[in-house]
Amino acid sequence: MKLQRSIVQLGLAVNLLAIVLMPLAARGHESRPxxxxxxxxxxxxxxxxxxxxxxxxxxxxxxxxxxxxxxxxxxxxxxxxxxxxxxxxxxxxxxxxxxxxxxxxxxxxxxxxxxxxxxxxxxxxxxxxxxxxxxxxxxxxxxxxxTEIAIGYNLHGIEHILFGFDHLLFVCALILIVPNRRILLWTITAFTFAHSITLSLATLRLVHVPAPPVEAMIALSIMLLACEIVRSRCGQIGLTSRWPWIVAFSFGLLHGFGFASALMDIGLPHGDIPLALLSFNVGVEIGQLLFIGAVLGVFVLIRRHQVPSRIAGAAVPVASYAIGIISSFWFIERLTGIIG
Incomplete structure (x- = not known):
């Protein structure tokens, strides 16, 4: 009962953040420098x-x-x-x-x-x-x-993740589907480790994957997580609920290519590539931790107040469908762009 109440409260927190992000949902990565x-x-x-x-x-x-x-x-x-x-x-x-x-x-x-x-x-x-x-x-x-190189790329990494609404929705879905704090820590760590690998490989041009298919698959990964949340609410325990860190690691490899695309948009300084890459990666992780902290902070605030049962009961489904609708729109839009 306590676990169910925590899931409902966390869902309400994510739902409030989704309302804030909704007007910005269709903008994707329009803050490229x-x-x-x-x-x-x-x-x-x-x-x-x-x-x-x-x-x-x-x-x-x-x-x-x-x-x-x-x-x-x-x-x-x-x-x-x-x-x-x-x-x-x-x-x-x-x-x-x-x-x-x-x-x-x-x-x-x-x-x-x-x-x-x-x-x-x-x-x-x-x-x-x-x-x-x-x-x-x-x-x-x-x-x-x-110093200036490190600070510049670090700040850009923070801004990219905080304005990368598709990555934020993916993290939101992970938080919503993994109510246990310890398991959530391992899940986020797996996601971070995975996208750090592909970010480095793609930026150093050891691996090349076209950006449009990657962006479409990132949207699809968010859709799949939204479906997993709904299934778990219906009592169907899927792969993500059983081994969330494995799913987070697998999709994290995909998201890393998205981060690399943003970094290559601005270019890397000749002779300073390792420093710029490390600084950008650290900035991404800082931004991600800031966002997770904000979500959990809202959750703590809501937990301290009495929430009407009717609102609390609808919080998780509404948040799940909101994430699913936004990611579906992104997927269709990006897939249409590839075909067109």
């Missing part, structure tokens, strides 16, 4: 790669503005990809070599997207900065070592 790479090829001369994501067929409304002293050495080249617009430029920054100059991203303050900036000097020193909408510009300063 823009990316600016500046590579000094000669004193004061830079090759520039400026990549902005394309969302729903529309380019991110952000313009790259260099200081007035900067001039183009030749005409820019623009390439249109399926998910981004890439502009290549060759500039001459003069004797200042951009030191102390401010680069502005006009329109960034009107978005929820960050810009990852990587500056490589002629002497090999590297500076990496994460520019946020609240401060849509940055001043070029001498590189300060590996």
């Amino acid at each position: 823009a990316y600016l790479a500046l590579n000094e090829t000669a004193p004061g001369q830079f090759s520039v790669l400026w990549r902005t994501p394309v969302l729903a067929g529309m380019r991110l409304p952000v313009a790259l503005n260099f200081p007035g002293s900067v001039r183009d050495r030749k005409e820019p080249v623009v390439s249109e990809l399926s998910d981004s617009l890439v502009e290549r430029r060759w500039i001459d920054a003069g004797p200042t070599r951009l030191a102390g100059e401010r680069i502005v991203f006009s329109g960034l303050q009107l978005t929820i997207t960050d810009v990852l900036v990587r500056l490589q000097r002629l002497d090999g020193t590297v500076s990496t900065v994460l520019v946020r909408p609240s401060r849509p510009w940055f001043e070029v300063v001498p590189a300060s070592g590996i």
Whole structure:
């Protein structure tokens, strides 16, 4: 009886979070960052790669503005990809070599997207900065070592998992189907270990899996967990209820490819790949733990209050069907995109 009451209360907690996530459900990973790479090829001369994501067929409304002293050495080249617009430029920054100059991203303050900036000097020193909408510009300063790279990729990992609503719904389903805290710990650990493996393999290009099928299968994995929750409520004990860590590990391998796709969208700094990969992975785990802590925190708050039996009894089924409906929509949408 105590276990059943805990499941109902946890279901109510997840249901409240699902209501918050519902308006954002269809957005998927629309918070992909823009990316600016500046590579000094000669004193004061830079090759520039400026990549902005394309969302729903529309380019991110952000313009790259260099200081007035900067001039183009030749005409820019623009390439249109399926998910981004890439502009290549060759500039001459003069004797200042951009030191102390401010680069502005006009329109960034009107978005929820960050810009990852990587500056490589002629002497090999590297500076990496994460520019946020609240401060849509940055001043070029001498590189300060590996700390900026670690912090930049760590923050991006946190933001990716917190804005990756499909991954969050999967974790929600795991929490809902595994009421025992000890088993839940092992289940989340298995999920984390699995997606860390495929994230590393895919990012290092040891394994390649196309992104669209992966995204569709991630949505399918959430659907399957939602079905398992409903089945367990009907007294049918499935594989996930018996061995949740095995299922979490198997699907975690799939989700790792999704994380890798996001990391490759922004690119990895040459010479700093191990550090960037580790920092991003740690950021993903921090974001995941923050989300789990928030869900369990809401659960604790609800447990301290009396919940009407009619509402409590409907909490788990409603949460299960909400997760199933959202993931079904994602699966159909992504499968249609692959076929189309």
